[in-house]
Structure formats: structure tokens, C-alpha cells
Amino acid sequence: MERMSAATQDFELDAPVVVGVLASRRTRIISGSVLIVVGVLCALAFGLGSKTGYDARFGLSTPGTGVQVPDLVVPARIFGLAFGVIAVAMGWWRINRDFSNRAMRWVVAVTIFGVVFAFLCWSATGTKGTRLPLTTPDGLLGQTIFLALPLILGALAGVMCERSGVINVAIEGQMLVGAFAGAMMGTLAHSATAGIVGGMLAGLLIGLILAVFAITYFVNQVVLGVVLNLFALGLTGFLYDEVMAPNPDTFNFPGALTAIHVPGLGSIPIIGPLFFDQNIIVYLTYALVVAVDVLLFRTRWGLRTRAVGEHPKAADTVGINVRRTRYINVLIGGLLAGLAGASLTIGNSSGFVKNMTGGRGFIALAAVIFGRWSPRGAVGAALLFGFATALQSVLSIVGTPVKIPSDFLAMLPYLATLFAVAGLVGRVRAPAADGEPYEGR
């Protein structure tokens, strides 16, 4: 993963320079060598490392439910070796003949996909007859969606705030109060809808504090975010101890959301159970992703929001109310992050636990940065981090040929975030006025 992002970085950073052909020689050699090294390592570790005669078996559908699709069977050893050879060949080609920028993008994508798949094949050959569930709802991709959900919503919240020029480090805190209020309201009202609304309102409340102190009182927004996270941690912890823990049945017993089968779409093999047999929050998230993207890039409001985030003075000059725009965006962000939190308690049918967000808000924040402050990019990044988390839980069940300690697997999403931000952040740029209070109206 690290090497991949390094290769991408070298390639992308030098992209403007590549116009002069000579300048790219060093880059070509470095990125080509990286490809060769990756190919060799892949062939050695995942090709020769896989046991002979063991096939990697991937489950594509849950036995007994929905449309049945036969398992995908891949000879692990052959795939690892073959892919290693391909990667080496691509590296050789890169050094001696070079790829165009466009082709190189595909090369990087193919390499990442190949390494991950070779790794999966290797993982699935731990014991004879292991079946690694891939596209089932409880499989790798199903869990990816499930785990990425709060990250997607949290990242959308971050995008809304930061596009208008308010840094939101408080996503974690907003999610935490959302999870708390979601569990509490959902249980008290015996209704998941009430829980969702409660969670969103709680997120809104932290968003309101963030807005008042950041926009009206010019408090440093990074500091503010960290303090609000601590406030949310203390408040939910206190209320949990005093109210919830003594009476879990009356306050902390949100029921499970039932899956809704979309007629037609839900019956498509593989895709149906994966995307269209989910609970209401998942469908809500699909809609919100589209809504935020359209809102920011296709509406007058979005244009104003981005103007305020890039150059508030210019926006003010043409008559946009900077503070009001920021307030509304931060509050929308609060609602989204609150929903993200509510999805942890209500969607999961588990009660609230102290500090249950466990850094998801910060990973969502990293997804905002990694996704370059765009909703689509943020969703992609959130899915990537969701995949890393899902990989951890699937691998711990499957049992790899060489045992990887569970604590190292638990590090995976955080390491992925770290490498993603370290490897790619050099070439992303935040909205110009992000984090800067506007002293006009």
C-alpha cells in the first residue's frame, strides 16, 4: 500500500514537469523500479507463499438466500506468480519505453487491484476448503459498505463545513452525541425514525456550538474542534453513567432496523443483496451523497458556498451573506454527522457504549482531505477506509496461512489512513479560506 501511494505520488507530483521529456527520466526509473519491486515481492510472498494445490475460493452469494451464484475459484499460486510477472513487465516498460500519463494511471490502478487481489488469494489458502466471503452482505464488500457508511456520512459533513470555510475537526464529537441521542431517543420512542431524528438533532447541537464559536467569536477552529470532541466524550460518558447504564432497557435498547428489499433491483445477482437489500439509513446515504454533490456543484447555493470558502471578501462584495452561508452549511454538516453517529447505534441494533465512535470521525476527516474536499472523492476515500476495516474483520475469521496478529490487523484502517494522507496530501489543496474567520458581516 505504501509503495503504491509512493509510486502514485512520484508520478503525479512530477506531472506538470513531464512536459519537458528529459525531466521525467528520474521519475520513470523510480516508479518503474517500484513496480518491479512490488511485482517481485508479490510473486514471492503471494505466489510462492501460497500452498501448492490450494485454490482460493471466494463466496459470491449467501447459500440459501436470493439468487445463487457459484463460488469464484482462483488458483492462488498461479495468480500471484502471474501478476508478479505482469507487474515486473510493466515496470520494465515504464523504465525503457514509458507509459503516457493516462496509461500510467491505469497501470497504477491495475497494480493496486492486483496486489490486493493476490493478497486475498493468498489469505484464502490458509486451510483446505476455506471460503472467503466476498460479495455477500457479511462478506468483504458487504462489510465494506456497512463499515464505510458512517465514514461516508461523516465525510459529507466535513465537506459541507469545509467548503464554506469552516474546519470541522468535531466530526468525531458530533458522531458520538448522534450515536448517544440515537440510541436514547430510539429506545424511548420505540421508533427507529425517532432515533434517527434525535441523532441528527444532537449532531446539529454540536454543529451550532461550533458555528457560534467559530463564526461569531472567531475561536481557532482546529482548537475548537478538539475541545468539542472532548466535550462530547465527557457529556455522553457522564449521561451514560448516570442515566443509561442503570436502566439499559428503558434508555439503551434501540431495535434493529429491518432490511428493505428493493423490488427488481434487489433481485439482481450479487449486486442486489449487496446494495439493494439494506436498511433505511443506507438508502438515505445513497440519496445524501447525490444530494450533497448536486447541492455543492449544481446549485446557486453550492456556488455561493464555494465562493465563501475560497474568497469570502469577494463573495461579500457581490452581496453574499458570508456568515449566514457558513452558519447554514455548518448546521447541515451537524445534521449529517449526527446521522452518521445514529447509524452506529440504530443501524447496528447495538446499544450505546462509551467512546464508541473510536476515531471514526477522525478517519472521516481524513477522507475529506484524501477526497480533496469533494463529495465523490470523500465517498471513495471512505469506501477505501471501510475496505481496510472490513479486511481486518474478514481476515481474522478466515485465518491466513501465516498468522497475522489481530492487533496488527486492527491497525490496518489507521495505517491505511496514515499512508493515504502522507502519500497524497502533498498535492491536495484545501479551500483557500478554510479555517479563517471572516470579520465582515
Next chain:
Amino acid sequence: MSGTTAPPAPDSIQTSEEPEPSGFTVGPLLVVALSFVVSMVVGALLIAVTDRPTRKAAQHFFSAPGTMFSRAWHAVSRAYVALFQGAIVDPHTFGHGSVWRDFNPLSETLLNATPLILVGLSVGLAFRTGLFNIGGQGQIIMGAVLAGYVGFEWHLPPVLHVVVAVLAAVVGGAAWGGLAGWLKARTGAHEVISTIMLNYVAFNLLAYLLKTGVFHRKGSNQAISPIVHGTARLPHLFPAPLRLQFGFVIALVAAAAMTWLLNRSKTGFSLRAVGASPNAARTAGMGVGRAYIVAMVIAGALAGLAGASQILGTSFALTTSIDANFGFDGITVALLGRAKPWPTVAAGVLFGALRAGSVTMQTRTGTSIDLVTVLQSLVVLFVAAPMFVRHVFRLRAAGDAGSQQLAKGWNG
């Protein structure tokens, strides 16, 4: 100075940039005091709202409103009195037994203040360089892991052993902090993200180590390490019941050293210059990346010392909760202390008192210990927004010291 009893101030926004006053003036101190009062009031409301007898009485509010208020008063005063008794002086034990025992609450306060001060200095030093070190937790863990390893695995002569163990903690913390600084300097990865991620990595690493041979205590089925040898423990400062140890002295020395570093040394000058304006510093020929690395190495070393104080002076064995949330609470200490060494020490003692008191509060009245986190965050929130507090209390500004650049946005 002048604004303490002013008539209602106009609601104008203070935008004038005044030179930063050295140390405390009465203005900021008053803001701190008022912030504390407001936070205590919010905390009191939380206690009252969640208190069961009070809520029962609230059902008969219109027939007997007095009952509700008296019950609420009872609950709140009980909790806050216990908080005070646990932190300052406790009449339950005062005069019983040895004289030293009377000072036990104060000793506990300073014991809790020790890691808070060290992490506060760590976060403060990073602030002065324009960095936000949220990685205190990970740096404490890495410091404690190395110090613990030296402490329970090595056999060295008495004084040397503890010195080596403390130095190991410094190395562990400095490496972990320096990693974030290096990432920032080399790749531009924002330290807010990288330090948080390194916290989780360190936590999981510790969880892993506690299951492996050397770090796992023989015969225990819990994730706990062997106990640190007596030779590697930080000496106590006072006789038996008092747990205050040499770590507190280390914290004070660290504060003095940081004062010298920032105000008297060339390195400190370049750190402050980079913190004030990286572009100007770069133009002046200073290595901005180098300053980031140096600042994070020192910050990590300070947090590592907090880890040493924990493992070698308080808990003596590694568990996954060795950081005891000091990493995050230290941030509030640095913010309250405005990233200056001696105010940070004062803030550390204040929050150390809250921590020490909260334990007594929980055992005597059952009030959740998390109340203190709420109080701490609110105090810092209000202190960070002096304009807000002045609005609430209708005060006029007395030299706005709040315009210090503490942390930068993504574009650095």
C-alpha cells in the same frame, strides 16, 4: 486591569491587534475565573438533571417547587464538596493518623498534575511552532513501553536504572512524535491526522506487545506486563501515604527548560519564528521542515516523560490504559496555559485537582468521573473565546491576549 467592573460594554467586536502581553494580566485571569464559574454552573445543571431524587421531585414541581430545588442543591453540593475534599483538604481524614496524611489530597492533586503538565508542555511547544500535537496518547504509550521494558527486564544499579528507564521513555516518545514531524516536513501530511492515527497504531502495538513473551506477566490471564523493579522506580518525595513522586520535579524542570529553550536559545527562536509565520521564516533562511521535526521530537520527548511518570512512578505495570487519557487532557492544559510554560504548570495543577477530586467524588457520591471532562472542555472552550465570556458578563476587554496563532488550517 481596568475592565473588571465596567458598565455594560457595547457589543462591538474587538478586532484591534495588540502586542501580546508577557505572562498573565488580570484580564485573561479574570476570563479564566469566570469561565470556571460558568463551567461549574453547567456541570451543576448536569448533576441536577440526572439526579434521581431531583427528577422525582420535578414531577410535583407545581405543587412543591421548593422540594425540587432543595434536592437539586443537595445533589450538586454533595458532589462538589466531595470534589473539593478529594483535591484540597479532606475533613474525614484530617487529624486522624499522621500529619502527612492530611496532605494526601494535595499530594494526589500534584500527582495527577504531573503527566498533565508534561503533556501540556508537549502540546504547548508544538503550538508555538504552529503544530497541533494530538499525539500525546501515542507518545505516552511508546514512552511507557520503552521505560517499562528497561524497568522490568533489565537489571542495573539503583540510581542508574531509573535514569536509563526515564531516558528510554524520552527516546520512545521522541521517536513517535518525531515520526509525525517527519511526515509533516517530508510529505505535508497534516499533523492533526497523522498524530491521531499514530495514537491508534501505538495503542494496538501495546495491545499486541502485552500478549507477547517479554511483555506478558507470567501466570496472569490479563493483558498486563511484569512489575517494574524497585531500582527503576521514581523516588517518592514525601513519607509513606503520600504518593507524590519525583516526576513532579521533572515536570517543573521541564517547564524551566522550555522557558529557556523558547526565550533564550537559537533553536527556540527558530521554532517561534516558524510558528508565527512559516513563509517569513523560510524567506529568512530557516529550515521550516527541520523546525517541524525538532519541535515534534521535543514534544514527543515531553509526552514520553509523562509516560515515564506513569509507569515508573504511579502504576508500575503496563496495561492498555497506561495513558489514562492524559494525552487528550494535556491538550486542554496547554490551551488553558496559552502554550506558555509556567501558566501551563498552573493549568496542570488546576486540572490535576479536578482529576484527583473526581475520584473521591465518584466513590462518595457516585457521580460519574466523566463530569470532569465536561468541566475541563467547557473551561477551555470559554477561555478560548474571551469575547464570548465578556459578552456574557458584559465586560470590557482589558488587553486582548487571545490573538495568538495556535494551530493552522490544512493549507498550513
